Amino acid sequence: MKITISEVAEHAKVSIKTVSRVINNEPGVRQATKDKVTEAMQALNYRPSQAARSLASTQSFQIGFIYDNPNAYYIIDMQNGILDVCREQNFELVIHPCDAKVPNIIEEILFLVKRTNLDGLVLTPPLSENQQLIFELQKKNVKFVRVISGAGKQEDAGQCIYINDRAASFAITEYLLELGHRDIAFICGDPEHMSSIERFEGYQAALKSKGVALNGDFVIDGEYSFESGVQGAKSLLGLKHKPTAIFASNDEIAAGALFACRLDGVGIPEQISIVGFENSPFSRQTWPKLTTAAQPTKSIAKSATDLLLKQVRNQKVQQVIEFNPELLVRDSTQALQ
Amino acid sequence: MKITISEVAEHAKVSIKTVSRVINNEPGVRQATKDKVTEAMQALNYRPSQAARSLASTQSFQIGFIYDNPNAYYIIDMQNGILDVCREQNFELVIHPCDAKVPNIIEEILFLVKRTNLDGLVLTPPLSENQQLIFELQKKNVKFVRVISGAGKQEDAGQCIYINDRAASFAITEYLLELGHRDIAFICGDPEHMSSIERFEGYQAALKSKGVALNGDFVIDGEYSFESGVQGAKSLLGLKHKPTAIFASNDEIAAGALFACRLDGVGIPEQISIVGFENSPFSRQTWPKLTTAAQPTKSIAKSATDLLLKQVRNQKVQQVIEFNPELLVRDSTQALQ
DNA sequence: TTTGTTTATGACAGCGTTGTCATTAAACTA
DNA sequence: TAGTTTAATGACAACGCTGTCATAAACAAA
Numbered sequence: 057m058k059i060t061i062s063e064v065a066e067h068a069k070v071s072i073k074t075v076s077r078v079i080n081n082e083p084g085v086r087q088a089t090k091d092k093v094t095e096a097m098q099a100l101n102y103r104p105s106q107a108a109r110s111l112a113s114t115q116s117f118q119i120g121f122i123y124d125n126p127n128a129y130y131i132i133d134m135q136n137g138i139l140d141v142c143r144e145q146n147f148e149l150v151i152h153p154c155d156a157k158v159p160n161i162i163e164e165i166l167f168l169v170k171r172t173n174l175d176g177l178v179l180t181p182p183l184s185e186n187q188q189l190i191f192e193l194q195k196k197n198v199k200f201v202r203v204i205s206g207a208g209k210q211e212d213a214g215q216c217i218y219i220n221d222r223a224a225s226f227a228i229t230e231y232l233l234e235l236g237h238r239d240i241a242f243i244c245g246d247p248e249h250m251s252s253i254e255r256f257e258g259y260q261a262a263l264k265s266k267g268v269a270l271n272g273d274f275v276i277d278g279e280y281s282f283e284s285g286v287q288g289a290k291s292l293l294g295l296k297h298k299p300t301a302i303f304a305s306n307d308e309i310a311a312g313a314l315f316a317c318r319l320d321g322v323g324i325p326e327q328i329s330i331v332g333f334e335n336s337p338f339s340r341q342t343w344p345k346l347t348t349a350a351q352p353t354k355s356i357a358k359s360a361t362d363l364l365l366k367q368v369r370n371q372k373v374q375q376v377i378e379f380n381p382e383l384l385v386r387d388s389t390q391a392l393q
Numbered sequence: 394m395k396i397t398i399s400e401v402a403e404h405a406k407v408s409i410k411t412v413s414r415v416i417n418n419e420p421g422v423r424q425a426t427k428d429k430v431t432e433a434m435q436a437l438n439y440r441p442s443q444a445a446r447s448l449a450s451t452q453s454f455q456i457g458f459i460y461d462n463p464n465a466y467y468i469i470d471m472q473n474g475i476l477d478v479c480r481e482q483n484f485e486l487v488i489h490p491c492d493a494k495v496p497n498i499i500e501e502i503l504f505l506v507k508r509t510n511l512d513g514l515v516l517t518p519p520l521s522e523n524q525q526l527i528f529e530l531q532k533k534n535v536k537f538v539r540v541i542s543g544a545g546k547q548e549d550a551g552q553c554i555y556i557n558d559r560a561a562s563f564a565i566t567e568y569l570l571e572l573g574h575r576d577i578a579f580i581c582g583d584p585e586h587m588s589s590i591e592r593f594e595g596y597q598a599a600l601k602s603k604g605v606a607l608n609g610d611f612v613i614d615g616e617y618s619f620e621s622g623v624q625g626a627k628s629l630l631g632l633k634h635k636p637t638a639i640f641a642s643n644d645e646i647a648a649g650a651l652f653a654c655r656l657d658g659v660g661i662p663e664q665i666s667i668v669g670f671e672n673s674p675f676s677r678q679t680w681p682k683l684t685t686a687a688q689p690t691k692s693i694a695k696s697a698t699d700l701l702l703k704q705v706r707n708q709k710v711q712q713v714i715e716f717n718p719e720l721l722v723r724d725s726t727q728a729l730q
Numbered sequence: 731t732t733t734g735t736t737t738a739t740g741a742c743a744g745c746g747t748t749g750t751c752a753t754t755a756a757a758c759t760a
Numbered sequence: 761t762a763g764t765t766t767a768a769t770g771a772c773a774a775c776g777c778t779g780t781c782a783t784a785a786a787c788a789a790a
Contacts, residue, residue, distance in 0.1 A: 060746055071770045076748060084768060103508055107453070108746030110444040111775050115748095128465035128674075136490055151488065153473055171440050282678045311678045318680040337465075338675040341619045341648045343655040397776055408740045413778060421738060445776035448745050452778095731790100738785070749774085756767070 059102045068096035079104055081369075106148060116173040118148040119364060122165060123180050124156035126280075127308075129336055130180075130353055134203075137357025138178055145365055150174060156182050162189050169198050176200055176364045178357070185250050190214060201364040203356060205251035208378040215367060217360045217377050221251045221333075224349045224381035225258025226265075228303060228331055231383060233266050236392035237301040237329060241274035243288035243313065245305035249280070255305050255333060274299050278309060285312020293320050300328060300392055307332035307339040310346050314388070329389035333381070344387035351381040396439045405433035416441050416483075418706070443485060453510040455485040456701060459502060460517050461493035463617075464645075466673055467517075467690055471540075474694025475515055482702050487511060493519050499526050506535050513537055513701045515694070522587050527551060538701040540693060542588035545715040552704060554697045554714050558588045558670075561686045561718035562595025563602075565640060565668055568684075568720055570603050573729035574638040574666065578611035580625035580650065582642035586617070592642050592670060611636055615646060622649020630657050637665060637729055644669035644676040647683050651725070666726035670718070681724035688718040 061079075065072040070093060077085050078093040085093075096102075110116040121138055125131055135151070142149045150172055154164060161183075169177065176199040183189060184202035190213050193200055201215045208218035232240050242259050245252035256275075263270055273295055278284035285304055289312065292299055304310035310332030317324055324330055324344060332339050335350035359377050398416075402409040407430060414422050415430040422430075433439075447453045458475050462468055472488070479486045487509055491501060498520075506514065513536040520526060521539035527550050530537055538552045545555035569577050579596050582589035593612075600607055610632055615621035622641055626649065629636055641647035647669030654661055661667055661681060669676050672687035696714050 058746090062746085072747080073749095073770060073772095074768085077769090080748085086768065089768080105448065105746050107444045107447040108775090109748075111442065111448050111777085112746075112748040113775085116444070128469040132465040132468060135488065139488060139490065149488065151472065151476060151486065153469075153476070172443075308678070311675075315678065315680045338648075338678065341645070341652065341675065342679070343652045395776095399776080409777080410740060410742095410779095411738085414739090417778085423738065426738080442776055445745090446778075448747085449776075449778040450745085733790080734788085736785100736787075738783100740783075741781090743778105743780090745776105745778085747775085750772090752769105752771080754767105754769070756765105758765070759763080760761100 058105075059100045061102075061104065063100055064093065064096045064102050067100060068092045104146070106146075110173070115175050115368070117146065118150050118172060118174055119176045119178065119361070119368070120150045120152055120168065120172070120174040121178045122152045122154060122168075122183060124154050124183060125180060127334070127336065130334075133353035134178075134180060134357040137354040138361045140354075141358050141361035141365065147175075147365065154183075156186065162186075162192050165189065166192060166196060166198075169196075174198075175368045178360050178364060179203065181205065181251060182246070182249055185248075199364065199367045201360045201367070203360055205249070205254045208376040215363050217356055217363065217379070219251070219351060219356070220378055220380045221254035222258035222261070224333070224351075224383070225255040225303075226262045227258075227383050228333070228347075228349055229259045229262030230266075231385070232301045232303065232329065232331065232389065233262065233268065235301075235329065235389065238268055238392075239271070239274065239297070239299040240268075240301045240303055241276065241292050241299035243276045243278045243285060243292075243302065243304045243309050245309065246279040247277070252280075252305055259303055273297075278305070280306050280308055282308045282312040282315070285309035285314075286316045287312075289313035289316035290320075293317070293322065298328075301389070302328060302330045304330060304332050306334045307336040307346060307348055310348070310388070311338065311342055314342055314346075325388050325390040326393075331389055335384055340386075342388075347386045347389040348384050349381040350384050351379060355379070395442075396437045398439075398441065401430065401433045401437055401439050404437060405429045441483065443483075447510070452512050452705075454483065455487050455509060455511055456513045456515065456698070456705070457487045457489055457505065457509070457511045458515045459489045459491060459505075459520060461491050461520060462517060464671070464673065467671075470690035471515075471517060471694040474691040475698045477691075478695050478698035478702065484512075484702065491520075493523065498523075499529050502526065503529060503533060503535075506533075511535075512705045515697050515701060516540065518542065518588060519583070519586055522585075536701065536704045538697045538704070540697055542586070542591045545713040552700050554693055554700065554716070556588070556688060556693070557715055557717045558591035559595035559598070561670070561688075561720070562592040562640075563599045564595075564720050565670070565684075565686055566596045566599030567603075568722070569638045569640065569666065569668065569726065570599065570605065572638075572666065572726065575605055575729075576608070576611065576634070576636040577605075577638045577640055578613065578625075578629050578636035579640045580613045580615045580622060580629075580642060580646050582615060582617040582646065584614070584616075589617075589642055596640055610634075615642070617643050617645055619645045619649040619652070622646035622651075623653045624649075626650035626653035627657075630654070630659065635665075638726070639665060639667045641667060641669050643671045644673040644683060644685055647685070647725070648675065648679055651679055651683075662725050662727040663730075668726055672721055677723075679725070684723045684726040685721050686718040687721050688716060692716070 203217045205221045206218045276288040332346045332348040339346035540554045542558045613625040669683045669685040676683035
């Protein structure tokens with residue numbers, strides 16, 4: 057037999073409405089009453105029915121995780137973090153993988169929100185950086201948090217969790233410079249991703265800070281893919297004046313670069329140092345293991361969800377949350393001989 | 394304004410109950426009536442409220458995907474497949490990552506099912522192979538599908554989707570034999586995973602079929618991890634009589650073996666051929682790219698979900714569904730010189 | 731036809747909550 | 761103290777659907 061709110065009310069000798077107030081943390085309940093109710097709920101091992109709650113209220117007690125990201129590890133980590141917070145706070149998670157590049161992606165998302173009556177959205181790149189989408193969501197009063205690349209200073213729309221790619225990129229470049237490298241090439245990620253730009257700018261800034269001039273030949277356009285790393289490294293290896301280090305915008309690119317160097321018989325790290333970004337599990341499984349930067353994806357997800365749920369409950373908290381990916385030195389880099 | 398069942402009923406000039414019948418595919422509705430209703434639903438772009446449905450009925454219209462698997466790619470593919478079918482059939486998906494090794498895993502799952510009132514479960518290895526769990530689920534009348542390693546002949550409990558690892562393993566081994574290899578080592582996966590056993594048996598059977606004796610030194614215990622591949626390959630390379638090919642039970646092990654060989658300066662595939670299993674994305678990103686076996690994970694997920702939802706609707710279909718992973722020849726194998 | 735039988739459809743209560751508004755109790759104020 | 765304001769609590773309808781049971785329509789057999 058399922059325990060309902062009435063049993064709890066009876067047990068606590070209050071009305072069901074008061075129990076409801078306690079469940080939803082509504083103000084205007086005396087502490088003593090609240091305690092009684094909480095106790096009754098525990099004694100009866102009561103859990104409110106999600107279905108009844110969402111039917112009766114305008115909320116659905118569900119949030120959506122919408123993503124378009126080929127990196128399964130990232131998604132799983134995010135998802136697990138979101139799920140943790142959802143469980144704690146009695147919310148459900150609706151997963152919505154999608155393709156950010158289809159023309160009607162915005163409609164698709166708005167439709168989903170409307171249909172499922174989602175209380176909020178967790179958005180990751182590149183969706184979190186789609187200005188048009190953000191605009192429409194705000195217009196329709198949809199609540200959301202965005203995980204985006206940036207330093208948390210700028211006036212971004214909506215609540216944001218900032219990932220300071222630039223600082224991490226600066227640190228990586230600085231590290232290479234300290235190893236004595238001066239000819240450091242950079243293979244870019246997708247130009248539409250803000251992280252790509254931020255990472256490039258961090259690289260640029262670090263070079264500048266050490267007075268090293270930027271060599272245009274060493275900056276290769278690309279996207280966040282293995283193939284891009286292969287192509288990028290190939291063209292770098294074709295240069296008369298070759299770089300001594302390659303900074304790949306993410307681990308996949310780095311793996312591709314590694315692959316291309318291997319094909320060419322170039323020793324890593326003896327002849328060229330390579331660094332990646334993201335700390336994908338496979339960055340530990342290449343040979344040699346990749347030096348890279350790690351971001352605490354699950355913590356990011358938790359913070360994001362926390363922020364979102366506060367918003368959903370109209371507890372506006374305007375704090376700036378920023379994460380700094382951390383340099384992880386492994387075996388694909390060494391001091392310039 | 395949200396469209397409800399009453400609007401549809403009005404539009405189709407029938408009672409709401411009849412609309413309900415159509416929604417749930419209940420028998421006893423004349424075809425003409427059904428058409429009218431379907432048409433009205435489309436015209437109004439109607440979607441039933443999950444909350445109301447589950448409140449009113451004993452079902453929740455939610456199924457659970459419970460997994461413990463470190464392979465993010467596998468999980469994402471499964472999840473996407475399940476999600477596709479859920480959307481089609483108006484079900485919701487509840488994701489539940491867990492640790493299959495905690496002592497009270499069975500209670501945890503039973504509790505989840507009870508609490509969320511899940512209509513069914515999709516189970517993947519190793520949970521799908523936990524006899525105790527299966528037993529308890531059957532006892533409590535919980536519906537489920539199991540994705541398991543096997544050939545679909547055995548009398549397994551519950552509905553199963555079989556992955557014929559053995560046949561694929563046989564094919565891989567046969568392929569190595571055809572390349573002229575006779576000294577083929579095998580690095581095992583987790584002994585608790587049925588797939589591990591099946592893969593080993595396929596290997597054994599293939600050797601036998603070609604009259605090649607099994608060399609005990611060449612069979613290395615392990616688990617499905619990179620580290621295990623490193624260790625396994627190291628001990629193989631330490632043998633006085635070395636293998637000319639290594640069959641790793643999955644791509645992670647293969648990547649580890651590759652890594653160990655590189656460390657030792659052993660050329661792949663010139664000196665040793667290596668094959669993996671699973672076709673993880675990173676098997677395309679190693680150098681050289683791994684020869685492996687691919688399973689259509691998303692299709693597997695769809696079949697499984699389909700089967701589960703039929704069960705949920707009490708449409709018992711007792712068909713045997715089997716998938717055969719397919720050999721993918723890439724660059725980590727070559728004919729014995 | 732008429733009656734009986736089956737099949738298709740509808741009326742209505744109820745699922746477990748929340749929102750609204752009324753009521754009561756408590757806390758001030760003069 | 762009585763009167764007034766404020767805080768705490770409760771009664772009850774409503775949310776959108778399904779289950780049960782009653783009724784109407786269609787068909788078959790006489």
